[in-house]
Amino acid sequence: MGALDGKVAIITGAGSGIGRASALRFAAEGAKLVIGDKSAAVHETAQMVKDAGGEAIAMEIDAGVEADVAAMVATAKESFGGLDVAFANAGIIGDMGGIFDFDPAAWAETLRVNLIGPALMVKHAGKAMVDQGRGGAIVLTASVAGINSGAGPGAYSASKAGVINLAKVAAQQLTGSGVRVNAICPGLTETGMTKPTFDYARAKEVTHKLGQLNPLKRAAQPEELANVALFLASDQASYVNGQAIAVDGGLTSSHPVTRQLLGQTSH
Template sequence: MRFAGKSIIVTGAGSGIGRAAAVAFAAEGGRVVVADRTEGAEETAAMIGAAAVPIRMDAADEADVVRAVALACDRFGGLDVMFANAGISGGLANLFDTSVELFADVLRVNLIGPFLAIKHGAPRIADRGGGAIVLTASVAGMRSGAGSPAYSASKAGVINLAQVAAQQLSGSNVRVNALCPGLTETGMTQPTFDYAREAGKLDRVGRLNPLRRGAKAEELARAALFLASDAASYVNGQALAVDGGLSSSHPVTRQEYGKTAV
């Protein structure tokens, strides 16, 4: 019961890693604001029960983030943990096929969202004497080869944001860390996993990492809970890769200029 009596916000909690984390936080005593822009928020809250309250929100809209923080404070007396997990993939287009509009939208959700979570969540966490903020980044933000240009750039920004925030929150006892998943079965990646299952090629998904498989959302949730817990009380400003070992080398098929990778 590492989170007994703790007030927690999880964005992107309508499915995938966010849902798994929200359920896990509640199972360990946490009281959770389940935030998502879809009906998944209510579905996840129903799975949890009385320890959860849902809210529909856009994680990159400042007014919505303010509402979510206020809800946590009103319902649960404050805020102890913010898991800024909401994100979008932006597809698989290369640099030259990516529109400015798509690039901007990916940055808005994936990078401005975590910025707003820190801006409005950290002061309330500090008011409680300290706590933790966990930002979902990606191994794609660590180096090339694991995501599209827009997605990779946004997640690299999240990693740096965690470092900057950790420094600027010096003395507050608020820790900020980035969680960097590898290929994980979530709503974002479901088409890839479904296609592989139908084609009888599931064993090829995640084959480039040493564990030779994709991750389950629950495996990433456990890492997020670690970063949010007192077990990580001296972990701050770090990027934790949970990727089956992929980022130890990032082996990829190279894409040549003007050609499509195969």
């Protein structure tokens, strides 16, 4: 028995990275999928799912456009008979400006995709789950940048802080429905968004520095985030609700400190 046997799941941002890894993981655990991405690479993900024996419908969508999100939910209901899991994973790095030189229009675009997009998924997928009357699970991709400063530019960080609070607000507003809402907060993970960072590190032969600020001293792979998303989407997390779980190698477990070597003490 797979963790998602008999379940129908939606995943956005499924063309690469965490979304693609989650699509493969969810399908391997028995879920039937409707996957979306702005990139045509989402069709490659669907083919990978099918090649592995799973079922997936690919849609080229904009996760921050209400009609597109509603269409994904409608497709899940029409094609597979319902909806049990929604993973609002799509996101952009967005405006890179500082607090005195940012572009308001670029900030608005970052918020549209990163925050309004997940809110639209809660609105439409949540309503579908409530109407079915059998509960469900909604997972949102936030970020460690939404927990503390220093892990991303201003617009991105603010949008991800909003996602964390959205998970809490939505969990409360869905009281009594059996629909759970949680967020994952990835640390540095090798995805399409972070590709320039990883490419640069490889070119300069400094990959050993990636993730060096966390206690595990490495970056994450998308599959490691997919595993946590799967847990939150499954009945194994039946009593986890309204939470933001950092998957960051321990990065956010501490304030910045001067580290001591093992066995050393200060007096």
